[in-house]
Amino acid sequence: MTGDLQRTVGRNLRRYRLQHGLSQEAMARVLDVHRTYMGGVERGERNLTLNTVERIAAAIDVDPLALLTRDATDVDGNR
Numbered sequence: 449m450t451g452d453l454q455r456t457v458g459r460n461l462r463r464y465r466l467q468h469g470l471s472q473e474a475m476a477r478v479l480d481v482h483r484t485y486m487g488g489v490e491r492g493e494r495n496l497t498l499n500t501v502e503r504i505a506a507a508i509d510v511d512p513l514a515l516l517t518r519d520a521t522d523v524d525g526n527r
Contacts, residue, residue: 455492456518457501462490464508479507 465475476486488494496504498512505512 451492453516454495457496457515458490458492458494459518460515461486461504464510465490479504 461475465472470478472486472490473483476483479486481489485494489496501515502512505515
């Protein structure tokens with residue numbers, strides 16, 4: 449379905465943010481983006497490039513595949 453991957457990345461970023469006790473605003477600062485952009489990413493409204501996914505993953509020190517994968521594993525790689 450169109451947009452599933454966008455929503456998966458958004459859910460994973462939201463999960464990471466909540467696991468680390470960050471507000472959307474604090475997470476946006478970590479990623480060097482605007483808070484409203486961060487909200488759009490979390491809602492799956494932003495069509496991210498692979499370069500952006502890689503940049504985000506590097507900023508939060510996770511494997512880019514962890515952001516793209518929908519499973520029971522949290523973004524930090526724990527089950």
